[in-house]
Amino acid sequence: MKGIVFTELIEMVEKDLGFEIADRMISNSNTPNAGAYTTVGTYDHRELIELVVSLSGESGIPVAELVRIFGKHLFQTFVRLYPGFFERVETALDFLPSIETYIHVEVRKLYPDAELPTFQSERTESGLTLTYQSKRPFADLAEGLILAAIDHFGDTLSLRRIDLDKQDGTAARFELIEKSQSALTEGIHA
Amino acid sequence: MHEIELLNRRLAREQAARKAAEALLESKSLELYSASQQLRCLAQQYQAIFETAAEGIICCDHCGVIVSANRSARHMFQSEALVGSKLDNLFEDASEYHLKIPSATLFPAEQRDEAEAALRPPQSIEIRCRRISGGEFPAEISASRLDVSATSNFTLVVRDLTRKQRLESRLRQSQKMESIGQLAAGIAHEINTPIQFIGDNLRFIQEAFRQIEKVMDEIDVTNMARSPIELANQFSSIKRQAMDADWEFYKTEFPDALEQSLHGIAHVSKIVRAMKEFSSPTSESLSQFDINAAIQNTLSVAANQCRSVGTIETRLDPELPQAMCLGAQMNQVLLNLLTNAIDAVCEVHAEQGGRIEISTSRNADDVVIRIYDNGIGIAPHIRERIFEPFFTTKPVGRGAGQGLAFVYDVVVEKHQGSIQVISPPTGGTEFVIHLPYITSKAARSDHANSAN
Numbered sequence: 001m002k003g004i005v006f007t008e009l010i011e012m013v014e015k016d017l018g019f020e021i022a023d024r025m026i027s028n029s030n031t032p033n034a035g036a037y038t039t040v041g042t043y044d045h046r047e048l049i050e051l052v053v054s055l056s057g058e059s060g061i062p063v064a065e066l067v068r069i070f071g072k073h074l075f076q077t078f079v080r081l082y083p084g085f086f087e088r089v090e091t092a093l094d095f096l097p098s099i100e101t102y103i104h105v106e107v108r109k110l111y112p113d114a115e116l117p118t119f120q121s122e123r124t125e126s127g128l129t130l131t132y133q134s135k136r137p138f139a140d141l142a143e144g145l146i147l148a149a150i151d152h153f154g155d156t157l158s159l160r161r162i163d164l165d166k167q168d169g170t171a172a173r174f175e176l177i178e179k180s181q182s183a184l185t186e187g188i189h190a
Numbered sequence: 191m192h193e194i195e196l197l198n199r200r201l202a203r204e205q206a207a208r209k210a211a212e213a214l215l216e217s218k219s220l221e222l223y224s225a226s227q228q229l230r231c232l233a234q235q236y237q238a239i240f241e242t243a244a245e246g247i248i249c250c251d252h253c254g255v256i257v258s259a260n261r262s263a264r265h266m267f268q269s270e271a272l273v274g275s276k277l278d279n280l281f282e283d284a285s286e287y288h289l290k291i292p293s294a295t296l297f298p299a300e301q302r303d304e305a306e307a308a309l310r311p312p313q314s315i316e317i318r319c320r321r322i323s324g325g326e327f328p329a330e331i332s333a334s335r336l337d338v339s340a341t342s343n344f345t346l347v348v349r350d351l352t353r354k355q356r357l358e359s360r361l362r363q364s365q366k367m368e369s370i371g372q373l374a375a376g377i378a379h380e381i382n383t384p385i386q387f388i389g390d391n392l393r394f395i396q397e398a399f400r401q402i403e404k405v406m407d408e409i410d411v412t413n414m415a416r417s418p419i420e421l422a423n424q425f426s427s428i429k430r431q432a433m434d435a436d437w438e439f440y441k442t443e444f445p446d447a448l449e450q451s452l453h454g455i456a457h458v459s460k461i462v463r464a465m466k467e468f469s470s471p472t473s474e475s476l477s478q479f480d481i482n483a484a485i486q487n488t489l490s491v492a493a494n495q496c497r498s499v500g501t502i503e504t505r506l507d508p509e510l511p512q513a514m515c516l517g518a519q520m521n522q523v524l525l526n527l528l529t530n531a532i533d534a535v536c537e538v539h540a541e542q543g544g545r546i547e548i549s550t551s552r553n554a555d556d557v558v559i560r561i562y563d564n565g566i567g568i569a570p571h572i573r574e575r576i577f578e579p580f581f582t583t584k585p586v587g588r589g590a591g592q593g594l595a596f597v598y599d600v601v602v603e604k605h606q607g608s609i610q611v612i613s614p615p616t617g618g619t620e621f622v623i624h625l626p627y628i629t630s631k632a633a634r635s636d637h638a639n640s641a642n
Contacts, residue, residue, distance in 0.1 A: 007207075019196045026203070036206030040214055 001045040001136075002111070005074065006037035009051060012073045021058050029054035045136045064140045071144015072151075079152065092149040092157060093128045093176065097121035117142070127157060127176040137169030146174055156180075246329075246348035250277045252341055266329070266350050269322035277346075282318040282326060316351065327352050365596060366522055370465070376494025380461055384454030391447040398440045405431045464490040467521060479515035481557055481625070482506040485548055488524040495532050500542035505549040513557045514628050519600045526593040527561045527621055534565025534619060556607070556624040563620075568613040576611070601625065 013022040026035035029050040037043065052070070056063045079086055085103055089095045100119045107114055117134035119142075132142045143161055150157050156179040164171035240247055246263030250256045259272040267280055314332040321327065328351040336343045408428040464487040485506060489496060496502050528546070535544035547562040568576060577598040601607040601623055610622040 019193075019200060023196055023199055033206065033210070034203065036203045036210060038207045038211035038214065040211055040218075 001043055001048060002039075002114075003037045003041035003043060004039040004077070005048060006043060006051070007039050008074055008077050009048065009070055010035065010037065012070060013055060017055075017059060021055070024058050025051055025055040028057065045138075049137075067138065067140035068144035068147070071141040071146075072148040073144075074141070075145045075148030075152065086152075090153065092146070092153045092155045093123070095149055095153065096128060096130055096146065096176070097123075124175075127178050130174040130176065131164070131171075132174065133164075133171045135170065139163065139169040139172040142172070143174065146176070150176070246346075246350070248272065248277070248280075248346045248348060250344050250346070252343070254278060257343075263348060266327065266348060267319065267322050268325075272322075275322075279322075280319055282320055319348065328355055362519065362522075362596075366518065370491075373491055373495070377461060377465065377491065380493050381458050384457045388451045388454045391451045394443070394447055398444065401434070401436075402440070404434075405437075461490050461493070464488075476514040476516060478512040479517045479520060480512050481515075481520070481550055481559065482508075482510055484517075484521055484524055485550065485559075488521065488528055489548075492525065492528055492532070495529065496546075499532055499535050499544040499546050500539065501545045503545070503547045505547070507550045507552060510550050510552055510557060511627060513625050515625070516600065516604060519604065523597050523600050523623075524559075526597050530593060531561055531563035531565065531619070534567070535563050537566040538617065539564070556626055559621075559623040559625065561621045561623075562618065564618045567615075567617040567619050568611065570615070573611065573613065577609075 010022055010026070013025055029035075029047070031047045031050060033043075052063055052066050055061075056066055059066070061069075085098070085106075086095065089098065096119065100121065104116050104119075107116060115135060117132055117136070117138070120131040120133075122129045122131075130146065132139055139161070143159070146159060150159065157176045158179055160175040160177065162173045162175070163169070164173055240258075241260050243260055243262060246266045247260045248256055248263050249258045254277040256272050256275055256277055259267075264270055264272055269275075272280075314330050316328065316330050318326050319329045330349040330351055332347045334345050336345065405428060408424070408431050467484075467487050485504065489502065489504070528548075531546045535546060538544075543564075545562075545564045547560070549560045551558045551560075576594050578595060598609060601609050605625055607623060607625040610624075612620040612622065
């Protein structure tokens with residue numbers, strides 16, 4: 001996993017919860033490099049899990065919630081660092097399919113060995129279905145990123161997550177539904 | 191924890207991260223340098239391959255402007271300044287090939303898709319090229335298209351065919367001379383036989399003339415007898431001389447000897463004319479060709495070999511129109527097929543049981559030539575290979591395996607005709623050749639224009 005994910009996590013914790021919590025998160029997580037991450041490095045994704053579990057212990061916030069929050073933070077970082085990916089896109093429904101077809105293609109040019117998750121998208125009458133699959137259990141992170149994308153574009157979409165396969169966070173289907181359609185659907189079900 | 195201590199710990203992490211980043215950066219720099227060196231090395235290798243390739247390689251942009259040309263291309267077109275010039279300057283009548291030669295002027299936008307289809311996979315065409323310094327040369331060109339970063343580039347591989355065509359021409363001529371050489375003994379025999387009986391007849395006429403001369407001397411009017419007795423004696427002497435000369439015999443044999451001699455001279459004349467047709471220089475252009483006459487010529491040239499075949503029957507359509515042909519090459523085709531038929535017949539019919547039938551006919555588009563023999567036939571397992579160059583079933587020294595390969599090349603490749611081979615398991619072979627009246631598209635067009 002690229003180092004930027006680690007440095008951004010530490011930066012977020014330092015900023016939102018303070019240096020002391022960040023320090024304890026690192027100290028208690030027992031990572032090999034004692035928290036000395038660099039954005040250009042590559043690290044084992046299990047170190048991120050250790051850091052988040054450690055942070056959960058310090059903050060009392062559930063791990064899943066922390067990862068979702070971090071996903072939202074990471075999205076803002078991406079917008080800042082890679083504005084080109086967000087140009088000429090006006091809605092999350094247009095942006096999210098481009099993760100697989102454009103962003104990951106560009107990432108692979110720089111990092112041919114990168115083990116990226118897949119986001120299979122399918123437009124539906126009511127919105128979009130995005131199926132996440134990864135070797136790593138970061139469906140929560142994906143959910144945070146998707147929520148941040150909806151906020152970023154100012155869309156009125158509701159998000160429904162359905163865990164797939166082993167339900168261990170390695171596979172999930174995200175259904176993005178236009179709010180008006182969502183209300184209609186709920187009405188019918190009611 | 192004290193704030194100073196926290197900051198110190200953070201500083202230590204940042205310093206460690208910086209060192210890790212620097213180490214990583216250095217390692218990546220080395221990787222990059224190494225990759226760059228490899229790329230440079232590869233580029234040099236490709237440049238060397240490009241520059242030293244025996245074929246001319248020309249790269250041009252989507253507008254047909256040449257962006258690079260290798261040494262062979264510069265040598266072929268005799269210019270060191272090809273780069274920057276337009277591709278269509280290099281080809282004679284390039285518009286004829288507008289779908290295949292990539293150039294903006296030759297490659298209008300509406301034809302791009304069609305042109306792309308024509309370029310994938312690369313197809314080669316034969317075209318005449320123009321040297322910058324003047325002059326032309328025949329070449330084979332393969333064009334390919336490469337789309338990079340939304341722009342199209344084109345690569346042309348140019349192969350100079352001058353030497354190949356010259357060698358092909360020499361080969362054709364030597365094959366023709368080889369055939370004539372093989373037939374020479376038979377032709378000598380064919381000419382010798384009539385020459386011999388013409389000589390005998392002339393000697394007979396010469397002897398007869400001497401005898402008649404004696405009679406004529408007796409009836410010389412300037413030495414006529416004056417008295418009746420002398421006249422009776424003289425008449426008696428003339429009668430005796432005439433009887434000695436066997437005048438009645440001469441009266442019967444003279445016309446026959448002359449008639450036979452004239453036939454012999456006509457026969458020799460026919461063979462010489464056929465030989466002349468065969469040995470005329472190879473024509474490189476299509477012209478009106480009388481196939482029936484060519485078959486008769488071929489039979490004359492191979493008359494001696496034909497004697498070993500029991501029956502040779504010809505059924506030639508008297509209304510057969512002339513076809514556009516490379517005449518000398520078509521003569522060679524007919525001779526190759528006839529000698530093959532004779533060889534096939536001789537393998538199974540030692541005496542007079544052999545039979546060869548040659549016929550011509552026509553349909554809407556083609557002249558049809560059939561050459562049948564009741565010879566040994568062609569085994570099924572070699573039927574697919576008989577038109578391959580150097581494939582032969584004849585013993586060493588008797589066949590080079592070029593005869594039917596030549597036939598295929600001339601009929602199919604050069605005249606857009608077809609050859610069908612029928613050889614049942616019971617033996618015998620029939621070659622059926624369909625030859626279009628008008629062979630090439632260009633010739634058809636010329637023909638249409640002249641008809642108009």
